[in-house]
Amino acid sequence: MHREEKISTHMDWVTVLLFAVLVTLGWLNVFAAVYDETLHQSIFDLSLNSGRQLMFIAASVIIIIGILLVDMRFYDAAAYLIYGGIMFLLLLVPIIGKEVGGNKAWLGIGSFGVQPSEFAKFATALAVSKFIGTAGFRMDQLRNQVVLFMLIGLPMALIMLQKDTGTALVFTIFVLMFYREGMSPFLILVGLAAAVIFVLTLLVENEFYLYGAIGIALIITIFMGKKKFKRIALLTIGALLLMGVIESVDYIITDVLKPHQQNRIKALINPEADPLGYGWNVTQSKIAIGSGGFAGKGFLKGTQTKFDFVPEQSTDFIFCTIGEEHGWLGSLLVISLFVVLLFRIIYLAERQKSRFARAFGYSVACIFFFHFAINIGMTIGLFPVIGIPLPFFSYGGSSLWGFTILLFILLKLDAHRSQMLQRI
C-alpha cells in the first residue's frame, strides 16, 4: 500500500491527462471515420473499429497498471532481455507471421494479431538508453557509436524484411536522441543536407543549376574562412559528395526504390499529375482536410472520409477526419495537444537524475515526434506517404499499446526519479 500511494503522489498527472484526452479524441475520430448515418450505429458496436478501439483502450489500461506495478529497476535491468526477446519475435514474423494488407508484420495469437514491430520501438529505446546509461559511457567514442547504430540497425533490418519501410524509418529518429546525449551534429546535418539536395534534385528540372549553386557556395565558404589546405580540401570533398548525391538521385529513384515508393515521391512533388493513380491518396486526403474549412463540417458530418474517398481513413489517414469534421480549429487543437505533450516529455526527461531515464525520455519524445510529423505531414502533402500511425489516434491495438508502453515506462521512471539517484 505504501508503495502505491507513492506512485500516485509522484505520478505526472499532466501527462496522464494529456494521454487520456488524446486517446478519447482518437476513439471518437475512429468512430467518425467510418460512421454510416443510414445504419444507426453505436460507437460501442464491436463490429465497428470504434468498438474494438475501446477494447484496445481498456487493454492498454491493464498494461498501464502492469507497468506501474512492476519494480522500476526492472526496466533498467531487463532492457537487453526485452530487446532480445522482441528481436527474436521480429525474426519469427517473416517465418510464421501472417500477411495483412501486403505487409507481413503480424504475429497471430488466436483471432488477434499483434505487430511486434510496434513493440520494437520501446524495446530499442530501453536497450539504447541502457547502453548510454552505462557507467563511463562516452558518446565521442567511435566504438560506442557503432554499438548504438547496431542497436537501432538490427530492428530496422528485421522490419525491412517485413517490407514495412515506414516503421523501419522510425528508428532513424534515435539519431536525434544520440545528439542530445552528446553526439556531434555533423551526422544529422549531413543527413539533412543530403535529404534537402535529394528533394531539390527532384524539384529542379535542370541539375546544372544545383551544381552551380554548390560550386558558388563552396567558393564563398573557402574565401570567408581561413585558407588552410586541410579545410579547403575537406570542403571540396564535401561539395563533391553532394554532387554525388545529385548524380545518385536518379539511380536511387529508379533502381533502389520499389515502384510504389517511387510513386509516393512523385505524388509528393506533383499529386495532380495522376490524381487517380499514385496521386489518389494525397489528393483525396487533401480534399478531405481542405473541405473542412475553418470550423469543420461537424462531428460525424464529414463525407470524404466515411465514404471511403480517403484510403486507410481509420489508421494512417485518421487526421483527415479531424481536418474534415473539425476544420482548422480542430487541427489546431490536436497539433497543440501534441506539441504540449512533446514539451512535457522533454521536461520530464530533463528532470531525470539518471542518464538511462533521460535517454529513454528523449527516445519517447523523438519517436512521438517522428510519428506526429510524418503522419500529419503526409496527409497534407508535405511528406511522401509513409504508412505510420498517428499516436493515440490511429485505429489499432499494437500501435496504441506500443505508444502507451513508451509513455508509461517514462512516467514510471519519472515517479521514482529520486530513487534512481539513490541507486547510482
Place this chain on the structure above:
Amino acid sequence: MIEGRKEIFQIVFVLVALVFLIKLFAIQVIDDRYAQLAASNSIMKEVDYPFRGLIYDRHGNLLVYNSPEYDLMVVTREVKQLDTARFCEVFDINKDQLLAIFRDLRARKEYSQFKPTVFIRQLSNYDFAKIQENLDEFAGFYIQPRTSRAYETNTMANALGYISEISKTQLDRDSSHIYRQGDYIGQSGIEGYYETTLRGQRGVRYKLRNVKGIEKGRFKNGEFDTLSVPGQNLITTIDAELQRYGEKLMKGKVGSVVAIEPSTGEILSFISGPSYDPTMLTGRRFSSNFSLVSNDSTKPLFPRPLMAMYPPGSIFKMVQTLIGLQEGVLSYETRFPCDRSLVNCHNHPNPVNLHGAIQYSCNPYFHQAFRRIINQNKSTNTFTDSRIGLDNWREYVGRFGLGAPLGVDLPGEKGGQMPSSRLYNRIYGEGRWKFSTIYSLSIGQGEMLVTPLQMANLAAIIANKGYFYTPHLIKAIEDGEIDPRFRVRRETDIDSAYFSFVQDAMSDAILGTASRAVIPGIVLCGKTGTAQNPHGADHSVFMAFAPKDNPKIAIAVYVENAGWGGRAAASTASLMIEKYLTGEVKRKALEDYVLKGEFLDRVVRATSTLEAD
C-alpha cells in the same frame, strides 16, 4: 557542449507544428478549391423527370398518357469482372452487340468513365422486371427510371405528333438551357406545339454517395432538392369516336378529313390518310420504326390537313358567289348562258340564275361572274383594271382565311396560295396579264391552292353566315388558359343575307350533284368539287355543314385520285356528319361503299398501310 540542445528540440517541435498549421490554414481556409472538389466527389445530382401532361379528347376520354420506362446506366469505372456470358443472357443480347455498345459508349464525345452513361435505352416494364432481379450481379450498372408516351388510341397520330430525344441542333438552339442531352422533346403535332405546356419542370435530388458511387442518404436532408412539377394536361377539341370512325372510313385512301364546330372553331376530327399507329414511335423501337415510317412512300408522317395543298375546285364557287354579291356585280337573278367555249360543263338547264349556277355547278357561269368581279371598269386600261380587280378580290379571299396560314395550334401549317397581282407580275410581267390570263381561278383552279383545313374552315364560315373562329385543337389547358386569339371572331365583312342565299343553294345542290350525301331527317348543305389532276385520276372534294339551321359540324373531305366529288368525298362527309349528329350510322350500304373504296373504274389505292407491330 550538451547545453542548449534541449532548446533545439523545442524549437524544432514548434517549427514543425507551425509549418503544419500554416499549410492547413492554406488548404482549409484560404483555398476553397478543396471544398468544391469534395462536393463533386460525394454529391450526386439525380434528375427527377417530370410527368408529361396528359392529353384528353373533348369528352374527357384519355388519349395520351405516360408509361414508365427504364434506361440502363453504366459507370464504366465501377464495372469489374463483368461476366459477359451471364450479362448477355440476362439482357437478351449477343456478345457482338455487347461489344458494339461498349465501343459506341467510348466513342461518345461526352463519355466519362466516372459519370453514369446510358447503356441500354428504354427498357420496357417487362424487361425491367426481368433485369432488376439480376442487376446486383453486375457492378457499375444502374437503372434510371423515366417515362415515355403511351396511347389509349391508335388514331390521331398526325394531330398528336410524337416525342423523341432532343437532337443536337435543337439542343444548340435551346437558348433557355432547359434541355439536356437525352431529354425528350415534342417533335410534331400537339406534342410539338404545346411542348412548353406539356413538359413540366424537372426536379433535382442531391444525394450523397461513397467512393463506389453507392447512395448514402440525402445531402443536407434534402434542403436543396426540388420536386419535379408535372406538365399541364390538355383537353383537345377532338371527338375521339368521330376521329376513329373517320380514320376507319379513310383507311386505304390518300387524303384528309377535317371537321370543325362552326360556333367555336374547335376541330372535331383531324384525319390524314394514310397515317400510322402512334405507339410505333415510342420506346426502344423508336428509331427503327421512325425510319420505316419516314421512308414510306405514302408519307404517313405528313399531316395532310395542314400541309397538303390542293386546288379547291368547284367548292370555291361559293366564295366567288359571295364576293360577287357583296361587290354588287352579281344579283340573285343574274343569268349567264352556259357557254362551253372556254370552260367545260355538264348537262343542266340553261341559262340558270345564281342559285341554279351553284346547284348545277355551272363552270361557264362562274367564268362570266368572275370576269365581272375582276373587270369593274375602274380603269380604261384592261390590264390595269384586271390588276385592281384581282387585288380587290384577293382582299376578300384573305378574309375567308385563304392564302395564309389560319393560325391553328399545330406546327408546320401551310397557307395555301391565293394569287395577287404580285404573283402574276412576277410570272408574266407588270401590265402583261389580264382577266383572260387568270380566268381558271373562277372555278377554283389555276394558281390557287388551299389546305383541307382551310376548306373545312370555309364550310364553317358559310355555316356561321360570315365569320369564323381560328380553328384549334386544344379546348382547355388544366390550370391554364388557351391562347385568347382562339376566342376572337374573325369577320368576312360580307352581308349575312348573301350567306343565307348560298346556304339555300348548297342544300339544293347536294340533291343533284351529291345525292349520296343526303341524310334522312337532317338538312345538309354541301358542295362537291372535282379537282383536275394532270398526274392521274381527279381528286374528290366535298365541303358541307349540318344541320342547316344551327349548324353543329362543318366538314371538308379531300380524297386524292378518287374522281368525282359526289362519290368518295361526299359519301365520307355525309357519314361523318350522321355519325356526329346522331351518334350512329344507319346507312350501312353507304358505309360499305366507302369502306370498299372502289370509287373509280380503275382503282387507285394507297400502296401501303402501316400497322404497329
